[in-house]
Amino acid sequence: MRTYTVTAPVPDYTGEVAGVPLVRGIYEGPLTASALAYFQGAGYSVIPDEDEDLAVEPAHSEEPPPFDPPPGAPSRGASKADWKAFAMNDAPEGLRLTEEQAEALTRDQLAEKFLGKKEDS
Structure with missing residues (x-):
């Protein structure tokens, strides 16, 4: 494997x-x-890892895998304050940010972190 x-x-x-x-x-x-x-x-x-048998490749498609936003995530257009609060308190434990980490990101970067990249219209 x-x-x-x-x-x-x-x-x-x-x-x-x-x-x-x-x-x-x-x-x-x-x-x-x-x-x-x-x-x-x-x-x-x-x-x-490069040392592994390359004949066993993970499934890959041209489409990115579906991305389920975490429960309770604000909408993409919510304020930075809402996104900071979510990132520090309500995000899944492994994805939570410190106040300094959340402050260093823009609102759009916070949204992208938890909602995935915005699809082009």
Whole structure:
């Protein structure tokens, strides 16, 4: 089975995300297809290990995997204050930001982090 190195967007996070144990923001090992899709869609760095048999490739399509926003996430056009509050308090535990991290991002960057990239009209 192919293994991956996953790096969380929140440095030094230790805990479980998508059923995967992250230690200091890093996980190395195999991923289920759903965990791989989640990490790729949620802004995590996902790098396949090169020492693995390359004949075993994860499923890939031209379309990005569907992205389910976290429960309680504000609308894309909500104020930065609403997005900061969500990012610091109500976001899933593995994705929560500190006040400094949330303040460093724009409203649109916060929305993109939790809702995915805005689709072109």
